[in-house]
Amino acid sequence: MADVAVIGAGVVGLSTAWMLAEAGTAVTVLDSSxxxxxxxxxxHGEIVPPAAxxxxxxxxxxAIYQRLAEHNDFGWDHTxxxxxxxxxxxxxxxxxxxxxxxxxxxxxxxxxxxxxLKTVEPAVDLSDGCxxxxxxxxxxxxHKAVAALAGSARAAGAALRCGVTVVGLQRTAxxxxxxxxxxxxxxATKVVLATGLGTSQLAxxxxxxxxxxxxxGRILLTEPLPTxxxxxxSAISAGPAAFAATKTTLRDLATPTHKPAAVxxxxxxxxxxxxxxxxxxxxxxxxEGRYPATRIAKAAIRRVPILADAVxxxxxxxxxxxxxDGRPVIDEIAEGLYTCCGHGGEGFxxxxxxxxLMSQIVLNRPPMCSTAEFSATRFSESLNKRxx
Ligand SMILES: Cc1cc2nc3c(=O)[nH]c(=O)nc-3n(C[C@H](O)[C@H](O)[C@H](O)COP(=O)(O)OP(=O)(O)OC[C@H]3O[C@@H](n4cnc5c(N)ncnc54)[C@H](O)[C@@H]3O)c2cc1C
Numbered sequence: 001m002a003d004v005a006v007i008g009a010g011v012v013g014l015s016t017a018w019m020l021a022e023a024g025t026a027v028t029v030l031d032s033s034x035x036x037x038x039x040x041x042x043x044h045g046e047i048v049p050p051a052a053x054x055x056x057x058x059x060x061x062x063a064i065y066q067r068l069a070e071h072n073d074f075g076w077d078h079t080x081x082x083x084x085x086x087x088x089x090x091x092x093x094x095x096x097x098x099x100x101x102x103x104x105x106x107x108x109x110x111x112x113x114x115x116x117l118k119t120v121e122p123a124v125d126l127s128d129g130c131x132x133x134x135x136x137x138x139x140x141x142x143h144k145a146v147a148a149l150a151g152s153a154r155a156a157g158a159a160l161r162c163g164v165t166v167v168g169l170q171r172t173a174x175x176x177x178x179x180x181x182x183x184x185x186x187x188a189t190k191v192v193l194a195t196g197l198g199t200s201q202l203a204x205x206x207x208x209x210x211x212x213x214x215x216x217g218r219i220l221l222t223e224p225l226p227t228x229x230x231x232x233x234s235a236i237s238a239g240p241a242a243f244a245a246t247k248t249t250l251r252d253l254a255t256p257t258h259k260p261a262a263v264x265x266x267x268x269x270x271x272x273x274x275x276x277x278x279x280x281x282x283x284x285x286x287x288e289g290r291y292p293a294t295r296i297a298k299a300a301i302r303r304v305p306i307l308a309d310a311v312x313x314x315x316x317x318x319x320x321x322x323x324x325d326g327r328p329v330i331d332e333i334a335e336g337l338y339t340c341c342g343h344g345g346e347g348f349x350x351x352x353x354x355x356x357l358m359s360q361i362v363l364n365r366p367p368m369c370s371t372a373e374f375s376a377t378r379f380s381e382s383l384n385k386r387x388x
Contacts, residue, residue, distance in 0.1 A: 001175070001187040001188060001189070002026050002027060002028040002159075002186070002187070002188040002189075003020075003025045003026040003027065003188065003189050003190065004020050004025050004026070004027050004028075004188055004189065004190045004191070004192060004362060005027075005028050005029075005030060005176070005178050005186055005188035005190075005191045005192070006020070006027060006028070006029045006030070006158075006191075006192045006194055007029075007030050007031070007166050007178065007191065007192065007193050007194060007195050007202070008029075008030075008031060008038070008193065008194035008195040008196060008198075008199075009029050009030075009031035009033075009150070009160060009162070010038040010039060010040035010146070010194065010196055010347065010351075011040045011043075011142070011145065011146055011149065011347050011348055011351040011352070012040075012194040012196075012340050012341065012343065012347060012351040012354060012355055013029060013031070013192070013194030013195075013340075014029065014146060014149035014150050014153050015064065015149055015351055015352040015354075015355030015356075016192055016194055016340055016355040016358050016359060017029045017153040017158040017160075018149060018152045018153040018156055018158065018355070019355050019356055019358075019359035020158070020192075020359050020362060020363070021153055021156035021157045021158040022156045023359065023363055025362075025363070026157070027153070027157070027158040027159070028158070028159045028160075028161060028186065028188070029153065029158055029159065029160045029161065030161050030164040030166060030178065030180070030186060031160075031161070031162050031163075031164065032162075032163070032164060032165035032166070033162065033163075038195075038196045038197070038321075039196055039197070039318050039319060039320055039321055039347060040142060040146050040196075040347060040348075041142070041143065041146070041318070042142075042217070042219075042316060042317065042318020042319075043142040043318070043347065043348055044142075044217070044219050044266065044276055044278050044279060045139055045140045045141060045142050045268070045270070045276060045348070046137070046138075046139065046140075046232050046234075046266065046268055046348075046349075047061075047062070047065075047137070047138040047139070047140055047348060047349050048083050048134075048136070048137050048232055048234065048349065049083070049106075049107045049134060049136045049137070050346055050349050050350065051240070052106050053327070053373055054327065054328070054346070054350055054373075055106065056353070056368065056369035057328070057350040057353035057354050057357065057369070058349055058350055058353060059353070060352070060353030060356050060357075060368060061348075061349060061350055061351065061352045061353035061354075062078070062138075064352040064353065064355075064356065065078070065140070065145070065352065066078045068145075068148050068149065068152060068352075069148075071151075071152065071155075072147075072148035072151055072152065074140075074141060074144035074145050074147070074148040075140075075141045075144055075271055076138075076140065076145075077138065077139075078138075080135060080136050080137055080138050081137055081138060081139065081230055081231050081232065081268075082133065082134055082135055082136065082137045082230070082231040082232070083133075083134040083136060083137030083231055083232045083233075083234060084117070084120075084121055084124060084131050084132070084133060084134075084231050084232070084233045084234070085099070085131060085132040085134065085234050085235070085236055086124070086126055086129060086130075086131045086233060086234070086235055086236065086265070086303055087129055087130055087131065087235070087236045088126045088127065088128070088129030088302065088303070089129075092129075092235070092236050092237060093129065093130055095236050095237075095241075096111070096130060096131075096132055096236045097111070097130075099132065099236065100132055107134055107135060107136045108134070108135045108136075109132050109133060109134050109135075110132070110133045111130060111131075111132055111133075112130065112131055112132075112133055113130050114126040114127060114128055114129050114130065114131075117130075117131050120133065121229065121230060121231055121233075122228075123228040123229045123304050123306055124229075124233055124303055124304055125303070125304070125305050126303065132236075133231075137231060137232040139232065139268050139270065139271075140348055141270075141271075142348060145348065149352075164180045164184065164186075165180055165181040165182075166178055166179065166180055166181075166195075166202065167179055167180065167181045168205060169191065169202065169205050169206060169337065171206075171334070171335070171336070171337075174189075174336075175187055175188065175189055175336075176188050176189070176190070176191045176336060176337065178191060189336060190336045190337070190338065190362055191336065191337050191338070192338045192339065192340060192358060192362065193333075193337070193338065193339040193340075193341065194339070194340050194341065194355075194358075195341065196321040196341060197212055197214050197284075197319060197321040199212060199321075199329075199339055199341040199342070200212045203333055203339060203376075206333065206334045206337060207334075208333040208334065208376060208380070209379050209380040210323070210329055210333070210339065210341065210342070210376055210379060211323070211324045211379055212321050212322060212323055212324070212341065212342055213246070213247070213248075213283070213284070213322050213324055214283070214284030214285070214319040214320070214321065214322075215243060215246045215281050215282070215283065215284060215319065215320045215322055215344070215345075216261070216280065216281070216282045216283070216284050216288045216292075216317055216318075216319055216320075217278060217279045217280055217281060217317060217318060217319075217320055217345065218261075218278065218279065218280045218288065218292045218293060218296060218315065218316070218317040219276055219277065219278040219279060219315065219316055219317070220276075220277045220278070220293060220296055220297065220300075220312055220314075220315050221274050221275070221276055221277075221312065221313050221314040221315065221316075222274050222275040222277070222307065222310040222311065222312060222313060223274065223310060223311040223312075223313050224272055224273030224274050225269070225273050225274070225275065225310060226273070227269065227273065228269065228304075228306060229267075229268065229269040229275070229304065230269075231268075232266075232267070232268045233265065233266070233267050233268070233303060233304065234264070234265065234266045234267075235264040235265040235266065235299065235303070237262070237264040238264035238265070238266045238279065239264075239345065240326055241262075241264075242262040242263075242264045242279075242281040243262075243281055243322060243326060243344065243345070245262035245281060246261075246262065246281045246282060246283050247283070248283040248285045248286065252283070252285075252286065253285065253286070261280040261281060261282030261288070261289070261291065261292045261295070262280065262281040262282070263279070263280045263281075263292055263295040263296055263299055264279065264281075264299065265277075265296075265299040265300055265302070265303050266278045266279045267300055267303075267304070274313065275300075275304075275307060275310065277296060277297075277300045277307070278296060279296065279345075280292035280293075280295070280296060280317075281320075281345075284319045288317060292317075293315060320344050320345045320347075321341060321342060321343065321344065321347075322342060322344035322345075323341070323342030323344070324379075325378070326344060327342070327373060327374065328340070328341065328342045328343050328350060328354050328374055329341050329342045329374060329375075329376050329379075330354050330357050330358050330361065330371065330374035331361070331371070331374060331375050331376040331377075332361060332362075333376050338358060338361060338362055339376065340354050340355060340357075340358040354374075356368060357369065357371065357374070
């Protein structure tokens, strides 16, 4: 019997397993797919500064990647390349100026106009736009990072079992019985649900409401090009603003011509020279359609004109697991049952840091930051079983 069963082998589950196993806990990770089944295998690979409320998780994540890189070569460069947040239309420019004035990222930023931007990052051409330069911003290879986390979890003693689809959870005699679809039963003293979008359903098993929404995202990948872009380039409308446009109503589902995806320019040049260009945000409940790719291409060319002739070598989409309020859930939801989920488009930005906090909660150790923002009780005071 394991001390802790972690369900889900994405970036969050593997990081949690690693932290717990390093602390001397007997950990078993269970996952339904053979590899990269969830959102973690579909990510874009950008580690940009998040909103202030979640920055403790992001900073811890950066420290964890640095430590991970000591034993695993997953292409991590701890020196930031920086991020350029662009605005080239009236209301976008206002939004950017406000972001700068409020210092919402709480990292060193500088507002530059188009001509100066040309000297800083020559490939980016905004005509009469402006941009915020952030010193922070790093690139990550999501596949290599997940493999490195799995390696470190194993090296610390965690057992990884793929092909196990968990369909039920039962608490008997002070321990959890984890039931799989093929009739197997795994016993553990504690269970962590790191099941991405699948968490709502498993939490429901114990009467806990964790509302998550799936948001499609599409990425385009070019042929290798000579090195032309150093920083991550993003549009001011990327992220939370784009996510806000993805709520689905019954009218959306009932209307044959459903609302178009939100699209915002978000790109970087990978170590192999390929440009990974995104991204769209559209409700996973609706078919993605072909227009997101067209609009991603248009938005990319508008900011980096030299991309117009780049040959597209690949394209993929995945589903981001967002909590409905856009903030992760890191909490105990029943006695000995925990969840770490809802990272939306920021699972690589926040996931390992969230896992650190999760492991501290599981092990009853002092938490590294306030846990109130990540509590599951925010969705349903009456259903959550923890005492305040
Ligand atoms: C197109 C796209 C681009 C993105 N770009 C970025 C980016 O640039 N930066 C960033 O930080 N984030 C990005 N993200 C978001 C990031 O990928 C996710 O936030 C992150 O992968 C979520 O990790 P997770 O471990 O919570 O979930 P997942 O990776 O989905 O892992 C959950 C795991 O649980 C397993 N599972 C589910 N249900 C069960 C069950 N019942 N039984 C057993 N196993 C189960 C699944 O097989 C899966 O392996 C992007 C996402 C997408 C789709």
